[in-house]
Amino acid sequence: MSLTILNAVIAVVIAIAFAALNAAYLVWAERRGAGRIQRRPGPNVNGPLGLLQPPADGLKLMTKQLIIPGGADKALFMVAPVLAMAPAIMSFVTIPFSENIVARSMNIGVLMIFAFASLGAMSILLAGWGSRNKYGVMAAVRAVSQNISYEIPMLITVITIVMMTGTMDLKELVAGQSGGIWNWNLVPSLSSPLMPVAFLIFFICTLAETNRAPFDLGEAESELVAGFHTEYGSMGFGLFFMGEYANIVIGASLITILFLGGWGCPLGLFPGVWWFLLKIYLLIFSFIWIRWTFPRTTIYGLLNLSWKILIPISLFNLLFTAGLLKVF
Amino acid sequence: MGAYFSEIFRGLQSLAIGLGITFKEFFKPVVTVPYPYETIKMSERFRGHIELIENEDGTPKCVACGMCQRACPSGCISLASKSVKYEVEVKGEMKTKKKKVLTTYDLNFTTCSLCGQCVESCNFDAITFSKEYNLASDRKEDFHFDLLNRLEERNS
């Protein structure tokens, strides 16, 4: 019994370490990537290729004073950054990196990840509200309406997949896609011809859910200064930042698991876990690539996209796939 | 309905074109100069702060006429001179003449607007622009240049 508990603790610690390390180094990757796209080198001074930049940044943030603005709701102000990071780390626990690398396998893994993902909006709301800043409140309101309206098409798409595979267990979802690229959920089959569309919808929703550009309305720096984290300095800001990147890793992992066959290796050259990591980092690269290419959408443009395009199409996809499943 | 889908399609197409452009740029070489490690050479005509020009014997060419002082829009040049008697041979006779010799030439670079009116107004080609641009300090006094001093330092 005690061994199982120890195992679980070790697994959770590894999950936390993975999340934190990823968050730190994705900042580096983002800055390097942005640099390359903009034809400049990016951070390259600290250590080889600037690889010591994240620890240096972290050290700087930790040594700064945490300033709580006058009139702010102290409790909410302090809780919000924690709430940004904690759900992201929790979600890591259920993600299967390969057949046997998973901290805690659950038969309702999909449900759990989405439950925790919704908490992310909560942290933005609390941060915006708690910091007693008008920009913060406006950003919080935007972010919440954005999160709600993008969770709907996202969940409808997931329901479509769950309906097709008949399971909510992430491991089984991947197992169902094993045996080559043509078995991946991304590839349209006879019973699910609209899968690429579903993938696109899910991809866009992931961008919006993680507050990535072009949907980064919560921190739209050219309008709302820094949005919900305007008043945050020190590690409070650091946690928001890391939470954002941890969420991106979760989002990429989910896309990989739901659509791209998880750890399934199309060529089988190396163990599945490396395939999994390769897939999520390619997805993350595309997130970075998109962020540094497009301008930001407006809040109404964003809601129009969700309610007028994504939700109708995903609903149609759900009904269509349900009908086809009944037929075949 | 057709318009609805064609708009979605054209929108996605335009986004793909944009992504293509940034992807191509991703593999192009970096165009920036990593500044503190590498610097670029300033062009011939670069207007830095001013410097005095010396004669062959190392004394400044400046005759302390004060034209630059008057031309300066910001009043950042202040110079002082003293009269020196010197003997010169004119037609086999030794004559005593007076001339002005520069004693101080201060440039208050904090107010200088680098317009170059001083250099232009100088009738003796006694001042020029330096090519220095790496000027940084946290003390105001560091930008009060004693140009005569700088000239001597350059010569020694």
Place this chain on the structure above:
Amino acid sequence: MSGPIHIQPGETFILNVGPQHPATHGVLRVKMEMDGEYIVKAETVLGYIHRMHELMGENRTYPQVLPNLSRLDYLGALGYTHGHVLAVERASGIEVPERAEYIRVITVELNRVASHLFWFGAFVMDLGGFTPLMYAIEDREYILDMLEAVTGSRLTYCYYRFGGLYNDIDDEFIDRARAFIPRMRKSLKKYDALVTGNIIFRKRLEGIGPISAEMCRKYGATGPVARGSGINFDVRKNEPYSVYPEFDFDVPVYDECDSLARYYVRMEEMEQSLRIIEQGLDKLPEGPIMPKKKPKLIKPPVGDYYQAVETARGSFGIRIVSDGTKNAYRFKLRSPTYSNMSLFDEACEGMMIMDALALMGSLDLVIPEIDR
């Protein structure tokens, strides 16, 4: 999305945009009365970097004011100095050699391209896209290097003199300018594909931020702002100065009145400027760059003189009232951005804040030039 909205009294709040705000590109402050995301009323507060350039113009001799003019607008400095030298030359009757005038036009147009390029980048950055700014700066850097090699300075040029130029251009400059034209045309195509065609970009600008021609006339808006509202007015065509009548170029005018129209006007103006530069390099006459006869001391006869020029931001006017001394009696600058800015208060009423800031970006504000 914009339009009149009805709100209950007491449900609004005041939002201070600026004086330090990423969207205002300087120290401009806009006091906005907001109803959620909607602007009920806006009030621009100016003067945070007022430096009394007009008074300086009255206290200094004419040549001493020369560097001041390039401090008005740090992006398109040459256009402003051009206005100043033209005004003083007209006042004191100084003849300008043709070569000097041609070089002036070439450099002013290069500067206009540089200014529009920077505007383009900053405008897209206002809309949240960072990368076009870097590409625009890369092209602009080419122009700045070119101008630095001639003028000795990168932004605050102080290149023109009463009667001519500070120094002549060399073959290297001409070669670089010739090489720049095809390069810039290629870049413009890239910007078109990367930004103009982008659906997100178009959705944010099409039909957003309407400024009617009537409003432009009311506030005295000029330049690309007026031309984006269907007013065909360009000082270079309507009140020709310098050697502009000898050039063949078009004035782009759009009737849509929205932010996208203003964007199109500026992008097309770059193309037209390239045409002018091309012709200028071909026609460039030989000769001196300073007149043989030039008064030692500039003392315009008693009188009232006015000269308007088309800068990158609009019509810049300079009025000099001379009392016959070496200082001007009155030195009045009519800066285009000031007029363009004043219509923001009225134009942004009832808009959402993000659209209003896109509109502000499309006005191409340079704050030191508003405050003078």
